[in-house]
Amino acid sequence: ILNVEQSPQSLHVQEGDSTNFTCSFPSSNFYALHWYRWETARSPEALFVMTLNGDEKKKGRISATLNTKEGYSYLYIKGSQPEDSATYLCAFTAGGGNKLTFGTGTQLKVEL
Amino acid sequence: EAGVVQSPRYKIIEKKQPVAFWCNPISGHNTLYWYLQNLGQGPELLIRYENEEAVDDSQLPKDRFSAERLKGVDSTLKIQPAELGDSAVYLCASSPSWGLNAGELFFGEGSRLTVL
Numbered sequence: 001i002l003n004v005e006q007s008p009q010s011l012h013v014q015e016g017d018s019t020n021f022t023c024s025f026p027s028s029n030f031y032a033l034h035w036y037r038w039e040t041a042r043s044p045e046a047l048f049v050m051t052l053n054g055d056e057k058k059k060g061r062i063s064a065t066l067n068t069k070e071g072y073s074y075l076y077i078k079g080s081q082p083e084d085s086a087t088y089l090c091a092f093t094a095g096g097g098n099k100l101t102f103g104t105g106t107q108l109k110v111e112l
Numbered sequence: 113e114a115g116v117v118q119s120p121r122y123k124i125i126e127k128k129q130p131v132a133f134w135c136n137p138i139s140g141h142n143t144l145y146w147y148l149q150n151l152g153q154g155p156e157l158l159i160r161y162e163n164e165e166a167v168d169d170s171q172l173p174k175d176r177f178s179a180e181r182l183k184g185v186d187s188t189l190k191i192q193p194a195e196l197g198d199s200a201v202y203l204c205a206s207s208p209s210w211g212l213n214a215g216e217l218f219f220g221e222g223s224r225l226t227v228l
Binding site: 006034100103 | 217
């Protein structure tokens with residue numbers, strides 16, 4: 001059983017704050033790490049897929065880093081906006097397999 | 113381009129009743145997944161299809177759950193009989209093929225089941 005953990009479980013920030021979440025995953029047999037955003041009543045949407053140690057990806061105000069040796073990834077949101085309110089899920093794939101194992105998500109609420 | 117389409121979006125049934133969910137993946141996507149998402153938990157894989165073949169159904173509770181993807185396109189997931197603990201969101205996802213984008217999944221909006 002692969003253990004993918006996310007923290008914090010939930011987060012309330014004010015508009016304009018910057019924030020970050022953590023995803024921990026097994027450091028052995030790594031293949032890929034995914035980040036998804038899931039807004040209420042919508043479908044989960046892929047943000048990033050990262051495969052190389054040291055990868056950094058950015059999409060607008062959102063960025064992510066990857067450390068496969070120690071088994072963690074950070075997701076950063078700069079200048080949070082109310083529309084960033086969603087659940088952010090990370091998912092890990094082990095090498096040789098083809099199944100995504102999801103974390104429990106971080107629920108972000110951005111308040112005016 | 114149309115995304116993954118699921119129906120129904122919401123379903124309320126009484127326990128012991130049957131229920132079925134339908135999924136139409138993105139055109140050309142060979143791989144189709146059904147995930148179960150309980151409140152406060154991450155999505156958990158129920159079954160994965162490569163075309164019409166179920167290649168991973170190890171997490172599917174086969175006593176009451178069944179799935180099919182007869183022509184390698186649409187898929188249905190059935191629960192019979194439903195139990196209270198089956199209340200959850202059932203997500204369908206598809207991907208073009210393993211290896212492309214390291215398996216990035218495209219999800220539908222989910223079917224939320226409430227069992228009373």
